Amino acid sequence: MSWRELLPPWLVIVAGLTGIVLLCVSTKDVPIAPLRTKYGIVLDVGPSRTILFIYQWTTTKANKTGVIRECSSCPVQGPGVSSYSDSPQKVGESLEACLNWAQKEIPAEQHSQTRLYLGATTSMRQLNLTNATLSDGLLAALTVALKSSPFDFQGAQILSSPYKEAFNWVAVNYVLENFFKYDWRGQLVPSGKGMAGVLSVGGTSAQLTSKVEEENQAPKEGVRLQLYGQTHNVYTCHCPCHGTDQLRSRLLSMLIQDQRSAKTVSNPCWPLTYSREVQWQSVHAGPCAASDDTSDIPGPEEVFNITGSSNPTACMRLVQSLLNSSSSCSFFERSLSGVFKPLQTRFLVISEAVDFMRDTVPSPDLGQAVNRLCGMSVKEESHTSLDTLVDYCVVSAFIFHLRTKGYTFDFDRSVWTAFQKKMGDTSSGWTLGYLLSQTNTIPQDSPASLKGIEPRVWSLLFILFVVLLTGSFMRISYRVIVKENSFSNRNSSVFDDN
Known part of the structure; x- marks a missing residue:
């Protein structure tokens, strides 16, 4: 051949x-990143209720922090944990229904790998200050019940106010995609947006939470968080006398003292023709009560008839006078110092009053929205409980007053709608932020691998x-x-x- x-x-x-x-x-x-789903459980032990939240995410992480996508929740039947002070042994029994529900929601093979956290907030924090023994007993009873579950219990913790608000800040910025975003290929990339601040108005207090950009400006009482490969110094200004209930009480106290000689006290912040009988000791008690003139104050049992006059201009002037006389809130002083400067930040407001104002008085101008809300009549507000709605004018006027001090608030309705849709129960938003920070400590599954060829070799x-x-x-x-x-x-x- x-x-x-x-x-x-x-x-x-x-x-x-x-x-x-x-x-x-x-x-x-x-x-190859594994696509197996992981789960995490956070129990929110609040002042009047306990809620169990289940979060899930794939084992893929972004710079060591998880990317949580979904959640479901189970409200625990019964009162808040602090109400079981007389029978601590029963507090664990109250969790059984929700723990059984969680076992059905999470695949059985994942139970032992699902971390379970418990965070106690306001009421337990106060109980721990007044009766540490009782607080420890309740937490011990909860620990026994949760350790007997098939989940990986990580312990019970009483969250201080700065940490709770910092985790709430994390949740807000996570939902708004300020940490990262998905590009057109579906990959995670830096968002390039600044971090939003959070103004949270509760029943007894208000909190203003913001990131301190420069590390040397971070106050000692701030919280340092490591998320998505970056360090965030988060600080919270706490105003104990500026929640909805306290603003109402302080305002009524001021009105009664100004009009003590009148049989009927006029309230420009309440709707026209709305009235309520108020006992003096109910509005002038506790650490938030203040009076410059103590020589001629009403008796504790004296009752006054408060009638609404629906006068937005007078209401705004009254609230401004009330807030200018406040010495318990650092919103108006400390934030203007060289140490903490949140004035350059846009704040998202979490408040029932603002939610109502967004839905009923949609306006891009905050001043016009407040005037419209404070000028509503009883007929316009009759579709919801008036005893609750009458306080919204005072809260909205308080927020408007903050804006005059240089704060910027985001009232874009589309942003808020998207935020609510993703966030769900905003009062428990801290649980999402808490678990996001905890994912840094959860080990990532070892990825599988395939043999790959370089493009030139392939050619x-x-x-x-x-x-x-x-x-x-x-x-x-x-x-x-x-x-x-x-x-x-x-x-x-x-x-x-x-």
């Missing part, structure tokens, strides 16, 4: 061997395999042609002999 016959087979052999060598030598391990292999196929085709074609010629020559010789 000549060299021409041997050339195509040798080409095939060389190309095949070269391709195999390249496959073995030039490959590398390409990690070379493609060419070599083309050569292989071409050589094989040439060899087959050559053999067919040779056989046909040989067959044709034999037939010719046969006919020639004849």
Whole structure:
């Protein structure tokens, strides 16, 4: 056989061997992130209720922090945990229904790997200050009940106010995609947006939470959080006498003292024709009660008839006077110092009053919205409990007063709607932020790997395999042609002999 016959087979052999060598030598391990879902449980032990939240996420992390996507919740039947002070053993029994529900929601094979956290807030924090023994007993009873569950219980913790508000800040900025965003390929990339602040107005107090941009400006009482590969110094200004209930009481106390000689006290912040009888000691008691003139104050049992006059201008002036006389809130003083400067931050307001104002008085201008809300009549507000709605004017006027001090608030309705849709129960938003910070400590599953080839090597292999196929085709074609010629020559010789 000549060299021409041997050339195509040798080409095939060389190309095949070269391709195999390249496959073995030039490959590398390409990690594949596992898609298995993980779960986390957070129990929010609040002042009047306890809620169990289940969060889930894939094991993929963004700079060591989880990307939580969904949650479901189970309200625990019965009062808040602090109400079980007379029978601590029953507090664990109250959790059984929700723990059984969680076992059905989470696959059985994931139970032992699902971390369970408990965070106690306002009421337990106060109980711990007044009766630490009783507080420890309640937490011990909860610990026994949660340790008996199939989940990986991580312990019970009483959250201080700065930490709770910091976790709430994390949740707000996470939902608003200020930490990261998804690009057009579905990959996580830095958002490039600044962090929002949070103004939270509760029943007894208000909190203003913001990130301190420069580390050397971070107050000592701030909270440092590590999220998505970055360090965030978060600080909360706490105003104990500026919640909805306290603002109402302080305002009524001021009105009664100003109009103590009148049988009926006019309240410009209440709707026209709305009235309520108020006992003096109910509005002038506790640490938030203040009076410059103590020589002629009403008796504790004295009752006054408060009637609404629905005067937005007078209400705004009254609230401004009330707040300017406040010495218990650092919103108006400390924030203007060189240590803590939240005035450059846009704040999202979490308040029932603002929710109502967004829904009923949609206006891009806060001043117009407050005037419209404070000018409502009883008929306009009659579709909801008036005893609750009458306080919204005072709260909205308080927020408007903060704006005059240089604060910027985000009242975009579309942003708030999207936020509520993702956030769910905003009063328990801290649970999301808490779990996000905890995902830094949850180990990530080891990724699987596949053999990968560099693009240039792949191109070379493609060419070599083309050569292989071409050589094989040439060899087959050559053999067919040779056989046909040989067959044709034999037939010719046969006919020639004849």
